Amino acid sequence: MSTPSPLDFDLVVLGGGSGGLAGAFRAAQHGARVALLEPGELGGTCVNVGCVPKKAMWLASELAERIELASRLGFDVADKPRLDWPAFIASRQRYIHGIHASYLRRLDAAGIALLPARGRLRDAHTVECENGTRLRAKHVLLATGSSPRRPDVPGAELAGISDDFFALCDAPERVALVGGGYISVELAGVLQALGSRVDIYARSPRLLGHADAELVERLQENYRQQGIGLHFGYRLAAIEGEPGELRLRDADGHAGDAYAQVILAVGRGANTAGIGLEEAGVELDADGNIVVDAFQRTSLPHVVAVGDVTGQVTLTPVAIAAARRAMDRVFGGRADAKLDYDDIPTVIFAHPPLAAVGLTEAQARERHGDDVHVYRSTFRPMLQALADRSQHSLFKLVCVGAERRVAGIHLLGEGADEILQGFAVALKKGLTLADLHDTVAIHPTSAEEVVLMR
Numbered sequence: 001m002s003t004p005s006p007l008d009f010d011l012v013v014l015g016g017g018s019g020g021l022a023g024a025f026r027a028a029q030h031g032a033r034v035a036l037l038e039p040g041e042l043g044g045t046c047v048n049v050g051c052v053p054k055k056a057m058w059l060a061s062e063l064a065e066r067i068e069l070a071s072r073l074g075f076d077v078a079d080k081p082r083l084d085w086p087a088f089i090a091s092r093q094r095y096i097h098g099i100h101a102s103y104l105r106r107l108d109a110a111g112i113a114l115l116p117a118r119g120r121l122r123d124a125h126t127v128e129c130e131n132g133t134r135l136r137a138k139h140v141l142l143a144t145g146s147s148p149r150r151p152d153v154p155g156a157e158l159a160g161i162s163d164d165f166f167a168l169c170d171a172p173e174r175v176a177l178v179g180g181g182y183i184s185v186e187l188a189g190v191l192q193a194l195g196s197r198v199d200i201y202a203r204s205p206r207l208l209g210h211a212d213a214e215l216v217e218r219l220q221e222n223y224r225q226q227g228i229g230l231h232f233g234y235r236l237a238a239i240e241g242e243p244g245e246l247r248l249r250d251a252d253g254h255a256g257d258a259y260a261q262v263i264l265a266v267g268r269g270a271n272t273a274g275i276g277l278e279e280a281g282v283e284l285d286a287d288g289n290i291v292v293d294a295f296q297r298t299s300l301p302h303v304v305a306v307g308d309v310t311g312q313v314t315l316t317p318v319a320i321a322a323a324r325r326a327m328d329r330v331f332g333g334r335a336d337a338k339l340d341y342d343d344i345p346t347v348i349f350a351h352p353p354l355a356a357v358g359l360t361e362a363q364a365r366e367r368h369g370d371d372v373h374v375y376r377s378t379f380r381p382m383l384q385a386l387a388d389r390s391q392h393s394l395f396k397l398v399c400v401g402a403e404r405r406v407a408g409i410h411l412l413g414e415g416a417d418e419i420l421q422g423f424a425v426a427l428k429k430g431l432t433l434a435d436l437h438d439t440v441a442i443h444p445t446s447a448e449e450v451v452l453m454r
């Protein structure tokens with residue numbers, strides 16, 4: 001038997017983002033010899049140009065709103081407070097550098113070989129680095145993530161993408177966001193609260209097509225009240241002008257206002273091109289996502305894929321959970337380990353946040369017909385009421401069957417982002433309306449509305 005060379009591994013991972021790192025750490029815990037290839041910053045999209053800097057900006061914008069509330073409530077806030085962006089961004093980036101450093105320490109401690117290189121799949125057991133070095137592995141984990149799409153219209157290259165938002169050093173005076181999904185809604189709320197005048201141009205008839213229509217209706221009202229312009233059914237034909245003064249032209253030839261910044265948020269595409277996947281025998285779907293089965297197995301034996309590159313629910317905790325389970329199966333002797341993709345909770349960090357788990361009312365009616373029972377609570381959180389602000393919260397339960405099993409929980413309002421997690425556990429375990437009613441409320445909170453709905 002030949003002795004293994006230093007280039008032989010039990011696992012080679014392509015991508016040091018949420019899924020790749022989680023998979024590498026879990027495999028190493030099971031005793032696997034692991035190499036991880038990452039040409040960019042550790043942490044991938046989430047840490048560098050996604051969840052983390054986004055949440056930091058969202059927190060800043062929440063503070064801006066709170067300062068305004070405070071002044072309404074009698075605090076002496078001399079002038080209209082302005083955010084010192086460079087100072088805030090320095091704090092944000094310091095926080096992110098701390099995450100990089102922590103990953104490096106953990107990789108080192110786990111004995112994982114980190115190679116700062118782009119990888120290419122040669123066959124089921126061979127990965128080639130950019131410099132031509134070939135690594136041999138028993139198993140390969142593909143976690144190369146996704147990148148923002150640009151619409152195929154003239155001038156699209158003049159506009160920014162979400163990555164560019166994180167390079168801003170001030171709030172641009174006027175901003176257009178193209179797209180009506182997660183990113184558009186989140187960035188619009190942040191920028192408007194930090195001093196920009198924002199317009200959203202969505203192709204769809206409403207924002208957030210996957211979310212519960214009633215909550216989205218309420219969020220849209222909030223956004224209009226905050227001064228965000230909402231343009232639905234918009235068909236973008238071109239982007240024109242000079243940097244700093246850009247205009248959108250629609251399919252009827254109408255050119256609108258000038259914007260200092262246009263940000264495209266029309267979805268993301270899997271990073272599967274040019275890395276040898278199809279040549280090696282990894283099947284892709286029509287959108288370029290890696291096709292995987294319930295165990296994250298690709299069409300090529302010994303090659304698994306997780307996260308955005310599979311086009312499955314594209315959220316960080318999903319990539320992490322799928323990677324850990326796949327590695328438990330491959331290296332941990334848990335043959336049945338796989339992620340259940342049902343009832344994954346999610347939060348859209350809008351203003352206020354929208355948190356959801358399970359079926360929307362429309363999905364429940366499609367699945368269960370008339371046997372759907374909806375409970376809702378509309379209320380003003382105490383701080384909003386004290387400041388005589390009109391922002392209301394809307395909480396909604398979607399129940400099915402005679403036993404009123406809770407099939408969906410939808411929360412729009414202050415604190416919704418922090419309230420949902422615990423209720424998501426309960427929903428996953430088969431929560432019923434009676435269980436909620438059996439639970440004593442915590443008063444006075446917004447969360448208590450969930451157990452008081454009748």
Ligand SMILES: Cc1cc2nc3c(=O)[nH]c(=O)nc-3n(C[C@H](O)[C@H](O)[C@H](O)COP(=O)(O)OP(=O)(O)OC[C@H]3O[C@@H](n4cnc5c(N)ncnc54)[C@H](O)[C@@H]3O)c2cc1C
Binds near residue numbers: 162
């Ligand atoms: C603006 C924004 C906000 C978001 N906010 C949230 C949020 O609040 N909550 C949430 O759950 N999700 C959020 N997401 C989604 C989340 O960031 C992604 O779902 C998550 O990062 C996916 O993890 P991943 O490991 O699949 O890919 P990524 O994190 O993108 O990592 C992929 C890595 O692979 C590397 N790579 C690419 N090609 C190769 C190659 N050939 N060889 C080696 N390495 C390669 C890349 O450099 C990258 O580092 C947000 C996304 C965006 C864009």
Ligand SMILES: NC(=O)c1ccc[n+]([C@@H]2O[C@H](COP(=O)([O-])OP(=O)(O)OC[C@H]3O[C@@H](n4cnc5c(N)ncnc54)[C@H](O)[C@@H]3O)[C@@H](O)[C@H]2O)c1
Binds near residue numbers: 178349
């Ligand atoms: N809080 C979070 O968890 C969070 C935040 C941001 C992003 N994400 C993840 O990242 C993913 C990508 O976000 P996203 O907002 O780019 O995608 P998205 O899929 O949420 O929304 C894309 C939007 O663009 C629209 N669109 C598509 N093509 C268009 C075109 N040519 N012209 C105009 N509009 C067009 C779609 O109708 C849709 O409204 C999300 O689906 C989500 O999974 C999560």
